[in-house]
Amino acid sequence: MTYRFFISLLFFLLAQTVSADSLTLATLRADLGSGSLQPVLARQTLVPVPDRVLARWVQDVDIEQFAITGFNENRKRFAARIRLHFSDGGVGFLRLEGEPGARYRLTEWYDYSSGLQLSELVSYGDRFQAGRGKAFLTMLQDNPGSAELADLAAGQPALLALWLVQCTGQPCEEQALAAQAETGKPALWQLKHALMASDQNAYREISGQLHLALGDDPYLWWLEGQLALSHQRCDWAHSPLRQAWQRYPENRSLADVALQCHLVMSQRGTAFLDKLSEELGADALAMAIHRYYQQQDAAIPAIYRPWTQPGEK
Template sequence: MTDRFFLSLLFFLLAQTVFADSRTLVSLRADLGSGSLQPVLARQALVPVPDRVLARWVQDVDIEQFAITGFNENRDRFAARVRLHFSDGGVGFLRLEGEPGARYRLTEWYDYSSGLQLSDLASYGDEFEAGKGKAFLTMLQDSPGAAELADLAAGEPALLALWLAQCSGQPCEEQALAAQTGTGKPAVWQLKQALMASEQNAYREISGKLHVAIGDDPYLWWLEGQFALSHERCGWVHSALRQAWLRHPDNRPLADVALQCHLAMMQQGTAFLDALSESLGADALAIAIRRYYQQQNVSIPADYQPWAQPGEK
């Protein structure tokens, strides 16, 4: 048992060293550190269109920070899981695959937010140059909120995902989201749609698949909490959010959304609030509780008064 543990530890340390010295990782970090997705998109070797055109398809947003949450590589291939934090406060998740090296080339790109996958777009080929495909791209660029886009992209999940990616954070996002159809691949938009449609079983299935694909990422839990609060579905997620925060006690956004769902459900018991008070400090917890009820424009319930007083429990 001791020898097996030692060999496993040695393999882990060697793998960490290889990844730390990876020329692919160095280049990927430099590209993401530019604050834009365009340098990464310029590495793609799949969709046969100019990079400047592809960059228009995938809305470029300012990257405030990023984290490479998963990475593996061999001589021929690499795969990376990336979390992006945007300057507008949003969070996105990508899976990148391709040929490794300092001049790595992407042969796959999957956006977990919209479900956009480069290989799906590549299958269209010349169809983007004429007819329905060209009309869709032209309208997407000129009028992304046009109702006609739903008809042009009907039955084409890749085009629908492209529409949603282009409209992320924009007024047209609601239209694009309503038009989406399932593809069997996990996507964050499916969480929002299931919560909006009150489909608890669908939500649990989608949530499980996403956490398998993305991992136990505190910011994915944070997003779920935000969606649940927006659609008054904290009853579905409050327990999972508390457990996720216990695994990631240093993540303040997750703590905040878990607290809000806890308060929305009027949960009894003190263990969670005690844990938050110990981790965040009594004063910080008191401020968060008072702010929540001020936003709701209601009085703080008597059960929560002890935690709403600065310096007290």
């Protein structure tokens, strides 16, 4: 209960209106507008971790777009909630906290993809420079698929999260994902873990925590749809996805993933297709349906064929 209250309070604070002349906000926008996380990472000087590791905290790709979806500050502190759109099509979410001003300083950073948190890296401290910590970083760089990493991490959340970040999109991702430990903080990897374990209750719980922390973000719903499709679990997600799209009908990415999950679920009716046709246009919907079944190398069911004729629905 305390955790849920804290997240609710943080969301409330982030949602408050902030003066448009905030120097912190202007500088943060400029840093993110560079297309790289390096200017933001440079705002912290607390963690003795090599730059090559810090640069991979979220994803080691260029930022194509960003949105500051929540921001609040007073004279001593600021907090920001950020959505990042990467050039490879991926989406990530961050929470930043720190000391405000034109030369703002980061004192906390939380990556909702991997669960990596700045304060946990700080707590590990000088151990990165010798012994198991140094051996872990070396192995992480040279051989991220090594089974030795689990032993070297020794259950440390910061090390396990670094491992997961390093392996995102790589063959070692499943191995790193399996090694993660529960931390009590919501992260997207937990959704993947629940899907892999076929644990619907855990999936619902983590999804709720993420939406509580990040708000009703259409791209969070899009990510959930992508995960549901890749793990063949649209039966868990198709209804919330349709409802989310109806709240954000202008979001084409969300419309596409909601449509795909709808088509995966065998003949769930056509009312949703009518709504998509009205919003997107009959031609766009027809193309999307054709594209989906071509990718599946499957025939279009008879019930959906009227929506595959451009301009007729």
